Amino acid sequence: MSAATPQAVITTRALTKEYRRQEYHVYALRDASIDINAGEFVALMGPSGSGKSTLLHLIAAMDRPTGGEILVLGHDLRAMSESEVARWRNAHIGFIFQSFNLIPVLTALENVELPLKLTRLSRRERLDHARRALELVGLGDRLGHTPRQMSGGQEQRVAIARALVTDPDLILADEPTGNLDANSAKDVLSLLTRLNEEFGKTVVMVTHDPHAARTASHVRYLEKGRLLPNGEVPEDWAPIHA
Amino acid sequence: MSVAASLCLLGVLGAVYNNFYYAEASPDQALRLIVRNRVSLANPFPIAYRARILQVPGVDEAVIYQWFGGVYKDARDTNNFFGRFAVEPDRIFRVYPEFKLADAERLAFQRERSACIVGRKLANRLGFKLGDRVQIVGDIFPMTLELVIRGIYDSQADNENLFFNFEYLNKGFGGRRQMDRISTLVLHVRSTDLVPTVSRQVDDLFRNSDVQTLTESEHSFQLSFLAFLGNVKLFFLMISSAVAFTMFLITANTMAMSVRERTREVGILKTIGFTPSEILRILIGESVTIALIGAAAGLWLATLLVNLLRSAPSTFADLSTLRMPPEIYWLGFASAAVLGLLACFFPAWSASRLSIIDALRVTD
Secondary structure (H helix, E strand, O other): OOOOOOOEEEEEEEEEEEEEEOOEEEEEEEEEEEEEEOOOEEEEEOOOOOOHHHHHHHHOOOOOOOEEEEEEOOEEHHHOOHHHHHHHHHHHEEEEOOOOOOOOOOOHHHHHHHHHHHOOOOHHHHHHHHHHHHHHOOOOOOOOOOHHHOOHHHHHHHHHHHHHOOOOOEEEEEOOOOOOOHHHHHHHHHHHHHHHHOOOOEEEEEEOOHHHHOOOOEEEEEEOOEEOOOOOOOOOOOOOOO | OHHHHHHHHHHHHHHHHHHHHOOOOOHHHHOEEEEEEOOOOOOOEEOOHHHHHOOOOOEEEEEEEEEOOOEEOOOOOHHHOOEEEEEOHHHHHHHOOOOEOOHHHHHHHHHOOOEEEEEHHHHHHHOOOOOOEEEEEOOOOOOEEEEEEEEEEEOOOOOOEEEEEHHHHHHHHHOOOOOOEEOEEEEEEOOHHHHHHHHHHHHHHOOOOOOOEEEEEHHHHHHHHHHHHOOHHHHHHHHHHHHHHHHHHHHHHHHHHHHHHOHHHHHHHHHHOOOHHHHHHHHHHHHHHHHHHHHHHHHHHHHHHHHHHHOOOOOOOOOOOOOOOHHHHHHHHHHHHHHHHHHHHHHHHHHHHOOHHHHHHOOO
16 A cells, blocks of 8 residues: 555555356456545546446445455555444445435435434434535425425435535545436536535546536546546547546 | 234234133122033933032022023024023022112012013113013923013123023923922032032032032133033134234235335445444334334224123123233233244344345345
8 A cells, every 4th residue: 555645535456346156257346546635526437337336336335345455544444344334434435326315205304314323413413414414405495305205306415415414524426417417417516516625525426427527626437347547538438628 | 914903813812712711700700609410511400409509518599590591583683692591589689699680670570470580781682671571482491481571680790691480480391290400500608718618518419429410610610601612722722823823924024025125225224324233223123113013003903892892792601701901912012022023033134234235236
């Protein structure tokens, strides 16, 4: 890990995720090495199956690598137990899914409150934090609405509120605009930009969408499970000047 | 729903079982003993035994309690079924002091040979009023009773019978010849402490006779009627076991399906930071809570049904004292909690151990 710079919050070296099915070996990610510094907004791009979501999942410790090294916020995730990783994720990571993944029977306020239930905050404090997070994403008037009563864009904003309610160091977004119309996607990207620029959050976003990638400060490409060198673009892909 | 339905059935069965086998006798019942032929109820025993039985220390009174049977109106209508007994009006109230009757009605019953009295519940059921004539066509005894209702008695328990004068049966059946055998004799004992001794001494009196007696408590006697239906205890056990087993299967399947449907939710919770043990606790907690809610609904329904059964006509057994004992509630809630835990544990444990990626891959 000698290459890690002092301000790097994510450092991977030869990070590999390999799936074995009898005699077949499939590499979802192979020898990926990357440094992401605090306060950066990085977009990971590439065709389907290129390994970008796998890399994001490994950074979030939602999956375990089969090879290589990974250091996130100074923690060697491979050395931590499942419970330790869960608590660490709660405190440091805000994850945004493409399909929102809200709990359908809970209201927006309750969904956002959920990560705070693992903290020592009182119920009143939890609800206060959740309310403020929803106000921040422009949904202060939708506190009591369930996901079914909201549009896709609103659902994704609730998911963003849930991701930031614990004030995490890292926000990881897996194709956050993939299920949204153009206007909603624009709102969500503005929010992520604001979180990065105004609140200094480090954002790593996986996306297919060149427009979305343009909001990032850096873009890295993956192809066939390999992270391409900085500035290199897959064949047939137009480079994005972010 | 499955827990509620099953616990409702188990609750009613438990209450009936408790009523049959564990119900405490009332103070009046505890002082009574019933004498019958040791061979079976269908075999009578000599009426002359009474004189010797009355000599046994502790026996206050002994009244003939002769089942008449017969048909009232249409035998196909079960509503017309009730107990018809020939008794001695001057003795019956000393043995059954809980039968409450106006003095004038009691006197009329004692004076008129064709008089009869009926229980309040029976009178209400069949619309009997004082002065009504009741005709009962004998089947065991080849005679037709032409009775006049002279009294309606109140009693906490046994209030669905018709009692008429034994002399009427004696004269009508035997003509000039007196009946010399009866099916049952009910004794009143001075104190409950003496009941076991009296029971033994009465049977010992006739131990070496051609016709031996069996003297037992009123409760045991009632249970012997129930035994006509077969091995009722086994019947209860089999039904309860089948219900419990079915309840477990249905609940386990429902819980497994419910957990499977929530696999994606498990993935979300894990992403947020919940540990596998916390998720296991949440899933089990929900399962136990649902089972307990089902138990509460089922036991409430069972209580309603028991109340209905209590006021239903007593055909084979007296259900007028039927109650849901507190143990059934505790047992019902405890078994529901255990069931919720067992039914959910393995699917919940598997779900809590799934990796986030696998859990999130599950589509709704």
